[in-house]
Amino acid sequence: MGYAFAGLFTLMMATAGTASGEALDSSASPGKRLAVAADCVACHTAPGGKAFAGGYPLGSPMGTIYSTNITPSKIAGIGNYSAEQFARAVRDGVTADGTHLYPAMPYTSYSKMTDSDIAALYDYFMHEVQPVDTPTAKTELQFPFNVRASMIGWNAMFHSSTRFTPDPAKSAEVNRGDYLVNGLAHCDTCHTPRNVLMAADNSKALAGGALGSWYAPNITSDKVSGIGAWSSDDIVAYLRTGHVEGKAQAAGPMAEAVENSLQHLSDSDLKAIAAYLLQTQPVKTGEAKARHEYGQASVDELTLRGGKPEDNPGWHIFSGTCANCHQPDGQGNKEYPSLFHNTATSRSDNLIAAIVYGVHREVDGVAIDMPAFGPGALFTDRLTDQQIADVSNYVLSRYGNAEKIVTAADVALAREGGPTAPLAVLAKFTIPAIILVCVLIGLGVMALISRRRKGA
Structure with missing residues (x-):
């Protein structure tokens, strides 16, 4: 039935259309x-x-x-x-x-x-x-x-x-x-x-x-x-x-x-x-505080406006590309969420993915959208990997977990589908390993035959 984003394979799923015709009513079987x-x-x-x-x-x-x-x-x-x-x-x-x-x-x-x-x-x-x-x-x-x-x-x-x-x-x-x-x-x-x-x-x-x-x-x-x-x-x-x-x-x-x-x-x-x-066995995974507790409103719009882009490239990208929806202080509005007290800004991986791929979900017939800003974006600014890294670091430092640092290489990895699974890495050595085993078996057989001949 529905494939998941895990199992043997780590999958990065996009919305497979919509569940057209699948919305439930009281008559559903x-x-x-x-x-x-x-x-x-x-x-x-x-x-x-x-x-x-x-x-x-x-x-x-x-x-x-x-x-x-x-x-x-x-x-x-x-x-x-x-x-x-x-x-x-x-x-x-x-x-x-x-x-x-x-x-x-x-x-x-x-x-x-x-x-x-x-x-x-x-x-x-x-x-x-x-x-x-x-x-x-x-x-x-x-x-x-x-x-x-x-x-x-x-x-x-x-x-x-x-x-x-x-x-x-x-x-x-x-x-x-x-x-x-x-x-x-x-x-x-x-x-x-x-x-x-x-x-x-x-x-x-x-x-x-x-x-x-x-x-x-x-x-x-x-x-x-x-x-x-x-x-x-x-x-x-x-x-x-x-x-x-x-x-x-x-x-x-x-x-x-x-x-x-x-x-x-x-x-x-x-x-x-x-x-x-809420009654599952609690598992600690090393977070310093709850994911939704990070960040606060920013006053950078007042203090940084007029500065040179190279002095704070992340803020300039945020001000020109993100602030119109999420507001200059990051508090959001009725349609776009706050960037602080938001689990998305507590982890660099999900923040990068949201910027690269955008956000889409349709609930009760109403679409909630954030456009993609990656290199393949069609209707928005196409930000480079370095620009996405810069704006991610700005958002993390002001509104999220400031201990997380994003590089252009991190963004490139996200665009390519994320880290390679260890099993896929090991698989690259499968054929060489089989060949090596066959060679070793062959050498062993030859050595055994040689010893038997000498013994004879």
Whole structure:
């Protein structure tokens, strides 16, 4: 169903169109509600394409993965799948013909889904989704990642087929939140860090993880590193709208999740998520203070105007490019958020990504937009990597975490999709390693033959 920004691959997702036709009303079937909660439309709908027809290119350090057609088409989709085959694909990552899916498809989370929810999803896709007979592009990764059979070993180590079981010591609301966070809505796939093989490190569950150019923050109950200082109402508002005054605004992958999925969930489901998160095991990740507590208003507009651009290049870029929306003192207005007391300015990675790629989410039919300012920007100032570094450092020093320093190289890395995953680095040595092993085996065999001849 919906690919996540994690799993085996670290993905930097843009908005895959909108969840057109997926907004819920009182007449929505259980299966449709589940599909929206699972955010299936986000990755299985290409920009400008038909819903669930696949073909969305998902960038990863290992190459481009193309999402599949999951309409009930018998030619290009899943129209020939039985209920059992559908369940195996969703929960175990194995298609009807036995092909193993990459864990970019978050079956490691969907595996917790109940039989009744899987049955309702199957009914929805087979009877309510319009079939589309258009085949999708084939995913062709480089060796060794193109060997899908390798997923058998990965699954043996990291995948569990255990279904969700409520904890009798917890309330029904907390158990529902657990099911959503770690199963159906698969929040854990982004917010849990990964080990070297890109499997979830559940010893630090929900403690934050890298997502290409973006970073999914710590959402445990720790009051400094996580969101323990947030109220239940704060969390519900953020999930519903992507905005909490004085705390945070959703951008990047999270904005996409709000737009296509979370805003359509019921109040009871959102409250359940909040209840679960606020009772999770707190995990400290080294922050000096809560992410939303940094910064204050600035008076630089009064003190720096008229100065030479080279004396304070970051401020000059801010004054000419950013201040019109975020206000000269950084306090924002009704449409644009404050730059201080804003989690985006507590981390350099998400700040850079927001400037390079912009921010977009649509909530209740209203678009919230910040344009992109990277080299590929179409309708705004095209800032160079150094200019983005300069304005980022200015914003961090005045409104955010002044200990964070941005370089032009950091910006270039964000434009390229973020740091290379360690697994991708190791893969570069796979073929040389195989050749070396073969050579060593050959030399060993030759040496053995030589000794036997001498002995004879």
